[in-house]
Amino acid sequence: MAGRKMDEKMDGIGVLEFLKAKMEKVLTRPKVFIAGLVLGGILVSIVFTAIFNIGKDVGTKETSPETLSPTVVFERIVSQNEMVTVSQNYAIVDKSTDDKKLFDLIEIPFTRNSFWYRYAGTIKAGVNLENAEITLKGNTITITMDKPYVISNTPDMQKSGVLEENNNVFNPIKVEDVTAFERQCKERSESEAIKDGKLLEEAQANAEANIRAMFNSAFGDQYKVEFVYRQ
Numbered sequence: 001m002a003g004r005k006m007d008e009k010m011d012g013i014g015v016l017e018f019l020k021a022k023m024e025k026v027l028t029r030p031k032v033f034i035a036g037l038v039l040g041g042i043l044v045s046i047v048f049t050a051i052f053n054i055g056k057d058v059g060t061k062e063t064s065p066e067t068l069s070p071t072v073v074f075e076r077i078v079s080q081n082e083m084v085t086v087s088q089n090y091a092i093v094d095k096s097t098d099d100k101k102l103f104d105l106i107e108i109p110f111t112r113n114s115f116w117y118r119y120a121g122t123i124k125a126g127v128n129l130e131n132a133e134i135t136l137k138g139n140t141i142t143i144t145m146d147k148p149y150v151i152s153n154t155p156d157m158q159k160s161g162v163l164e165e166n167n168n169v170f171n172p173i174k175v176e177d178v179t180a181f182e183r184q185c186k187e188r189s190e191s192e193a194i195k196d197g198k199l200l201e202e203a204q205a206n207a208e209a210n211i212r213a214m215f216n217s218a219f220g221d222q223y224k225v226e227f228v229y230r231q
Contacts, residue, residue: 068218068219070134070136070141070215070219070223071134071136073214073215073218073219074132074134074141074143076214077129077211077214078129078130080129081128081129081130082126082127082128082129082130083127083129083210084126084151085125085126085127085148085202085203085204085206086124086126086199086202086203086206087122087123087124087125088122088124088193088199089120089123090120090121090122090189090192091118091119091120092118092119092185092188092189093116093117093118093119093163094116094119094185095114095116096114096115096116096117096177096181097112097113097114098113098171098173098177099111099112099171100171108170110168111168111170111171112166112168112171113165113167113168113172114165114166115162115163115164115165115166115173115178116162116163116164117160117161117163117178117182117185118159118160118161118163119155119160119181119182119186119189120155120159120160121153121154121155121156121160121186121189122152122153123150123152123153123190123193124151124152124153125148125149125151125193125194125199125200125202125203126148126149126151126207127145127146127147127148127149127203127204127207128145128146128149129145131145131146132145132146133145139223139224140223140225140226141215141223141224141225141226142226142227142228143211143225143227143228144227144230145227146229146230147204147229147230148200148203148204148207149200150193150194150199155186162178208225208227211225211227212225
């Protein structure tokens, strides 16, 4: 009996010690939890601060305004390479005739063919900006570049074509005959367009007005823009 009571007493002491240890563990957990929260908060704060600073630095680099100067504006202008400043439509109606010749000298009778042809297109003129140069002296900007020229001559094939033809069995009209006549019309259209100089004069005046407008948009009337053309 005495041994049994001693065992029960020992068991009671073991239970009390177990409960005491549990209570101490529970009481110490809030301290660990609070310490974890504090440490976690510090780490989160550091991470967010670093991300914010990085984003701020990147944003500053991307959005930093470029210093505007006449040279910068000029570089943007010449990046176009060519500036079309005038466009002119034309239409040539003419007749082509051809006779077979003996030794390319004497026309052979009854071998003539002919056709009426309409050749229409558009001529565009302007300036070449690729080799243009800028000089800045005080408040005067000087642009040096080549004289205006014909940039393109594009036929309108919907309006161009043979209007009437008189073929000849001894000298039929060939495709190469029409092609050669088209080439002549194209050369003629350019020659007539620049013959009196008005087309290129208009191209020059418009080019100067366009370039001045670009500088005025950037600087107002701060600079005077002048032009020099190479011979």
